[in-house]
Amino acid sequence: NAGVTQTPKFRVLKTGQSMTLLCAQDMNHEYMYWYRQDPGMGLRLIHYSVGEGTTAKGEVPDGYNVSRLKKQNFLLGLESAAPSQTSVYFCASSTPEARRHYEQYFGPGTRLTVT
Amino acid sequence: AQKVTQAQTEISVVEKEDVTLDCVYETRDTTYYLFWYKQPPSGELVFLIRRNSFDEQNEISGRYSWNFQKSTSSFNFTITASQVVDSAVYFCALSEEETSGSRLTFGEGTQLTVNP
Numbered sequence: 001n002a003g004v005t006q007t008p009k010f011r012v013l014k015t016g017q018s019m020t021l022l023c024a025q026d027m028n029h030e031y032m033y034w035y036r037q038d039p040g041m042g043l044r045l046i047h048y049s050v051g052e053g054t055t056a057k058g059e060v061p062d063g064y065n066v067s068r069l070k071k072q073n074f075l076l077g078l079e080s081a082a083p084s085q086t087s088v089y090f091c092a093s094s095t096p097e098a099r100r101h102y103e104q105y106f107g108p109g110t111r112l113t114v115t
Numbered sequence: 116a117q118k119v120t121q122a123q124t125e126i127s128v129v130e131k132e133d134v135t136l137d138c139v140y141e142t143r144d145t146t147y148y149l150f151w152y153k154q155p156p157s158g159e160l161v162f163l164i165r166r167n168s169f170d171e172q173n174e175i176s177g178r179y180s181w182n183f184q185k186s187t188s189s190f191n192f193t194i195t196a197s198q199v200v201d202s203a204v205y206f207c208a209l210s211e212e213e214t215s216g217s218r219l220t221f222g223e224g225t226q227l228t229v230n231p
Contacts, residue, residue, distance in 0.1 A: 033218070040124070042206055042221035090160065094217065097135060104219060106160040 002026050006091050012113045013081040021076040021110050023091030031094045032074035033104065035057075035067060043090060049074055061090035081114045088112070096105040117142045119209050120185045121222035128197055129230050136192040136225045138207030142167075149183065149190045150208040150219065160206075166190060 021033065030051050034044040045058030048060075049068040063085060064095040065077045074093075078085060088111050092104040118141040128134045140149065151163040162175065166183050173183045192203055207222040222228045 018209075031217070035219075035221075040223055042119075042121075042223045043208075043219070044221070045218050048218060061218075088158070103162065103165060104217075105162075108159050 004091055004093055005096075006107040006110050008110060012115065013078075014115055015082060017081050018077070018079050019081065019112075020078075021089055021091075021112075022040045023074045023076070023093075024072055025074075025091075025093040025105070026072065027093060027095070027105065028071070029095045029105075030071070031096065032068065033092040033094075034064070034074065034076045035092065036060065036085075037090060037109075038087050039091060046076065046089075051064050054073035055069045058105065081112075083114045086114045093114060117144075117147075117208050117209050117211055117220045119203075119220055119222035121207055121225050123225045124223070125226045125228070127228045127230065130199060131196050132229075133193060133195050134197050134227065134229075136194075136205050136207075136227065138186050138190045138192065138222060140190065140207070140209045142209060142211055144211040146211075148210045148217070151181065151190075151192050152206045152208060152221075154204040154206065154224070156203070163192075194227075197227075199229050199231055202227060202229045209219070 004025045033048040034046040037043045044060045047054045047066040052071045055066045067075045071109040088109045090109050094104045120139045147168045149166045153161040180193045182191045204224045204226050206224045209221045210217045
C-alpha cells in the first residue's frame with residue numbers, strides 16, 4: 001500500500017496561473033481532506049469530502065475548488081493563483097468504519113510557491 | 116467553534132532533559148477526540164496518539180507520555196530523556212463528534228529543538 005500520495009511535490013507558479021494538485025489514496029477511505037500549512041499557523045482545513053461526488057468547505061476555502069469524481073482521488077484546484085496561496089498543502093484520508101474516521105492518514109505534502 | 120492553543124512556540128532543551136509540550140483546547144461538544152502529531156524536518160506528519168474525551172486515563176508509550184485533564188481542558192505531552200531525534204514540530208489537534216467528516220482543528224505547533 002502506498003497510503004496517501006500527492007502530486008506534484010513542488011511547484012512554482014506565477015500570479016494568475018492555475019493548477020491542480022492531485023491526492024490519491026489506496027486504502028478505500030471514504031473521507032478525504034485538503035489542508036494548508038503556513039508558518040506559525042498550524043494546519044488549516046481548506047475543503048473536505050465525505051464520499052465520491054461530495055465536497056464541503058472547511059475553514060479557509062476561498063480561492064480553491066475541489067472535486068471528488070473518484071473515491072480514491074481528491075483534486076484541489078487553484079483557478080488564479082495569488083502569493084497568499086504560497087504554502088505547503090497536505091492531503092489526508094480516513095474511514096468511517098468502526099468509528100475510525102477520527103484517524104487521518106496524511107500525504108507527504110506539496111510545497112507551492114506563487115511569485 | 117473548536118480551538119486548540121499551543122502557547123509554546125519554541126522550546127530548546129539539552130539531550131536527556133525531560134520536556135513537556137502544552138496543549139489547551141476549547142469545544143462545546145461532550146464527545147471529542149484529541150491528537151498529537153509530529154512533523155520532523157523532512158516535513159511529513161506522523162501520528163502519535165489519539166485520545167477520546169470519555170477516557171481520561173493517562174498514557175505512556177516508551178519515552179512519551181500524555182496527560183489528559185478535562186477539568187482544565189488540557190492534553191499535555193511529555194518526552195522523557197529527550198534525544199536529538201525528537202527535534203521536530205509537534206502539533207496538538209482536536210476533532211469533534213460529527214455525523215460525518217471528522218475535521219481536525221490544529222494548534223499552531225511547538226518547535227522542539229533537542230541539542231546534543
